Amino acid sequence: MNILWENEKPLIASEIADARPDLTINTVQAVLRKLLKYQLIEVADIVYSGTVLSRSYRPTITSEEFAVLEVTSDYLAFEKTLSKPLLVSALLDTEEDPVKARETIDELQKMLDEYKKTLEEQEP
Known part of the structure; x- marks a missing residue:
């Protein structure tokens, strides 16, 4: 998500994988599927990557909104004691x-x- 938030334009999976040396394309694709499932990202467009058509992705929420969701979720886990x-x-x-x-x-x-x-x- 950080890579998508840091970029102004939608990115394809290979661009996300290239952004960090510790990421593989397989890992990126698996994470993208989960993020799509939870509607945290969306397909922005279908673009050419060389001669191949690829999906480009963009976040559907801001980093601030995501942080609020995470903190709220954590709070709910401790609601009875806090x-x-x-x-x-x-x-x-x-x-x-x-x-x-x-x-x-x-x-x-x-x-x-x-x-x-x-x-x-x-x-x-």
Whole structure:
């Protein structure tokens, strides 16, 4: 996914394999099949690679969206032992810059206010 995110244009399997010396075309093709199955990538186009037609691929989500999915999935695995307020508090504790911490708190407060408003609108 990182290789696809780092490139502005869609890539074919061989270009992905060429991007890192530790990747083989067989590994890349297997991973592409899984990523397609989970709809994390899509076929962008059918292009010529020399004289052969090849599929080019592009991501369907950003790296940020993917990270959120991963963190959310991990959180759900610990949901019974880790509360949301405790998690947010622990994340805030990692910020060393008080100005950035305050900005984050202000942003979170705005998000919470908007979420609360949405919930109130949904109540009968």
